[in-house]
Amino acid sequence: MWQYQPVPTTLDAIRERLGAAFPGATIQVRDTTGGDDHFEARVLSSAFAGRRQLERHRMVYAALGELMATRIHALSLVTEESNNP
Amino acid sequence: MTDALKTRITETIASNRIMLFMKGNPSMPQCGFSAAVVGILKEVGVPFGSYNILADQELREGLKEYSSWPTYPQLYVDGQLVGGCDIIREMHAKGELASLLKAA
Numbered sequence: 001m002w003q004y005q006p007v008p009t010t011l012d013a014i015r016e017r018l019g020a021a022f023p024g025a026t027i028q029v030r031d032t033t034g035g036d037d038h039f040e041a042r043v044l045s046s047a048f049a050g051r052r053q054l055e056r057h058r059m060v061y062a063a064l065g066e067l068m069a070t071r072i073h074a075l076s077l078v079t080e081e082s083n084n085p
Numbered sequence: 086m087t088d089a090l091k092t093r094i095t096e097t098i099a100s101n102r103i104m105l106f107m108k109g110n111p112s113m114p115q116c117g118f119s120a121a122v123v124g125i126l127k128e129v130g131v132p133f134g135s136y137n138i139l140a141d142q143e144l145r146e147g148l149k150e151y152s153s154w155p156t157y158p159q160l161y162v163d164g165q166l167v168g169g170c171d172i173i174r175e176m177h178a179k180g181e182l183a184s185l186l187k188a189a
Contacts, residue, residue: 057168
């Protein structure tokens with residue numbers, strides 16, 4: 001029997017990785033061109049408390065891992081501290 | 086990473102107090118994010134060095150590993166990574182960038 005298997009988009013993969021790395025965070029990701037390779041992401045997380053922007057962005061990049069080198073061509077980031085745990 | 090590459094990276098970073106690793110060069114950036122940072126540096130009006138990572142695949146990959154930063158542009162001041170385009174834009178909007186760049 002033939003079964004349709006949707007291919008996860010890079011957008012889905014980004015949401016999944018960020019959700020796993022920043023539990024409880026508010027995460028908004030947008031494909032800016034429709035090409036599934038240019039994105040904007042906003043992450044609002046308590047994990048950013050006391051960390052400089054440089055470190056926050058590094059945390060996001062680390063969560064995305066090899067996606068940064070393979071499927072993500074450009075990523076514009078906003079990282080903010082949230083008071084929620 | 087080889088010692089030779091690491092040395093080449095640290096020497097290139099140290100070649101200017103303000104050093105921008107970018108796609109293309111300041112007069113002809115090959116990427117919108119690189120162009121944006123060049124524009125901000127010119128607006129602040131400080132001298133800066135730049136390095137076209139598109140012309141040096143070895144350094145391009147090596148610097149990402151060295152700095153734990155997977156994207157370009159990367160701006161260094163006094164040998165320290167300040168950030169990429171988003172952070173530079175944000176610091177500029179808050180008025181923090183000029184004081185960092187102009188500090189002796």
